[in-house]
Amino acid sequence: MRQAPRLYVDAPLAAGGEVALSPEQAHYLRHVLRQSQGDSLHLFNGRDGEWLARAGGGGRAASARVASQLRPQAGEGDLWLAAAPLKRTPYDLVAQKATELGVARLIPVMTERTQSTRVKTDRLRAITIEAAEQCERLTVPKVTDPFTLARLIADWPRDRALLMGDETGGGRPLAEVAATLEGRAIGILIGPEGGFAPAELDALAAEAFVTRIDLGPRIMKAETAALAALAVVQAIAGDWRAEAPRPT
Amino acid sequence: MRQAPRLYVDAPLAAGGEVALSPEQAHYLRHVLRQSQGDSLHLFNGRDGEWLARAGGGGRAASARVASQLRPQAGEGDLWLAAAPLKRTPYDLVAQKATELGVARLIPVMTERTQSTRVKTDRLRAITIEAAEQCERLTVPKVTDPFTLARLIADWPRDRALLMGDETGGGRPLAEVAATLEGRAIGILIGPEGGFAPAELDALAAEAFVTRIDLGPRIMKAETAALAALAVVQAIAGDWRAEAPRPT
CATH class of the missing domain: 3.40.1280.10 (SPOUT methyltransferase, trefoil knot domain)
Incomplete structure (x- = not known):
């Protein structure tokens, strides 16, 4: 099974949240990876750790629904x-x-x-x-x-x-x-x-x-x-x- | 002043020797670096150290005249x-x-x-x-x-x-x-x-x-x-x- 794609977003990440994806990200998920609504992806924003999310519907204005946290945010050196x-x-x-x-x-x-x-x-x-x-x-x-x-x-x-x-x-x-x-x-x-x-x-x-x-x-x-x-x-x-x- | 170009050759290197250059090397010296006969170049072959040489004449069959050793061959790790x-x-x-x-x-x-x-x-x-x-x-x-x-x-x-x-x-x-x-x-x-x-x-x-x-x-x-x-x-x-x- 292919690993879930991993995307950086700017928005806050919390369980149940809806996150807008950029047109480039939406294109990548849909047309490069051929994802459909409900497919898994991983999101991180540099502040809230890494989250499992589900691809939403929509055309160019695609979004993802945040499900559960996979990793808490941790220090990454300086x-x-x-x-x-x-x-x-x-x-x-x-x-x-x-x-x-x-x-x-x-x-x-x-x-x-x-x-x-x-x-x-x-x-x-x-x-x-x-x-x-x-x-x-x-x-x-x-x-x-x-x-x-x-x-x-x-x-x-x-x-x-x-x-x-x-x-x-x-x-x-x-x-x-x-x-x-x-x-x-x-x-x-x-x-x-x-x-x-x-x-x-x-x-x-x-x-x-x-x-x-x-x-x-x-x-x-x-x-x-x-x-x-x-x-x-x-x-x-x-x-x-x-x-x-x-x-x- | 531009540093002398440095070329790898396969031939033995010793004072006074004449070394044939490849067509690519001749092209590089003449048309990229715009060298003329007598200009300096450095040669090494992996065995005899590094040598100062002088660009020779000639068309595609260019050569260089080996002058003096600049560095003896030395160990370079393994x-x-x-x-x-x-x-x-x-x-x-x-x-x-x-x-x-x-x-x-x-x-x-x-x-x-x-x-x-x-x-x-x-x-x-x-x-x-x-x-x-x-x-x-x-x-x-x-x-x-x-x-x-x-x-x-x-x-x-x-x-x-x-x-x-x-x-x-x-x-x-x-x-x-x-x-x-x-x-x-x-x-x-x-x-x-x-x-x-x-x-x-x-x-x-x-x-x-x-x-x-x-x-x-x-x-x-x-x-x-x-x-x-x-x-x-x-x-x-x-x-x-x-x-x-x-x-x-």
Whole structure:
């Protein structure tokens, strides 16, 4: 039997409630999955846990009737990724994979050498929603509006460690750094292809919350560096650990 | 100034030697990079280190004159990835990113639930060569012909740890497992979308060289799981460590 489809909605979820679906969701259920009225689906909204629901009738104005809660809302970690925009395909990949890797917040950061100046945050949000639906998360990462690097530094919470991918050779091995950060709020900062400019490196090095990290002997593409760093941090200091709380 | 292009060749490399370039390489140098005779390029072949060379003349039968060695050949680790084929785009991504993450051998593994039965190893080899050129490796990963899972198990070197991504919940956290493997030969096995079949899980569990690993609480796509596992193993037990030998 095919698993019930899993959809993100914005509306509150509670037993007996009626939830409107978007035209895209209605189309997906009816014409891609060939669902009929009464078929099962799972809904989550980032706040109320995950619910079993039944497809309602209706044409384009489709809805679902909420039945019973499948999972209560649970904490899902608080890892942030600040990443300079890349070309469309690799940055889409960052948004999708960062969602699978449990990022809570994706912050596009404009740096001196950032080539892609237009960031389509709506597109990135749609990608994170689809990835969250597929990877069983109960939340969708927040995609913020773009920050300049100066603004990111100025606004960064001083108690949140910022691990900065440093291609100039000055960083500490990531596994070593991550091992000191269990229980800390963490963010990762990955620059554009071409790296940070010298003045940017100086500005980052001046901040006590910044730790420069080394990501091994090869020159990785920026999207690879972002995803690799996220995986290592989750494995060593995040929710891949045995002792990390697991959703039920 | 633009960095010299970096090309993989098959021929031996030694000072004063003349190396034939492929028509594709000649086209790339002349028409994409607009190089002229005498311009610098870097060559490596996986055996003789990296060399400075000068573009030669000639039409389609272009060549380069080898000048001086830039880096001696050095060990580059021996991490293997055995991964069930996926659709074209995600498996191309696995080949490219596995190269950036330092994999020495990529083994396509056919399993019961593998959907993609045709593996274009030539295509995968071309992707690994291009990724190796770009990430400053001195070697190109070996892409083997496809193995069945039964054959992989039968032929697997008994002294090489095989870390198997286990979505059924029976695995140990990867960071814990990796911390016990410094200095060991390691391979990672990632199944297809849909996971391993029960009989496959049993066959794997019966082998002493297999350790089932847990990759966190989210359901990752197979390509994400492969790349995340590679990053964690390199960071904890591979060449991202401070004490790992670095090429000069």
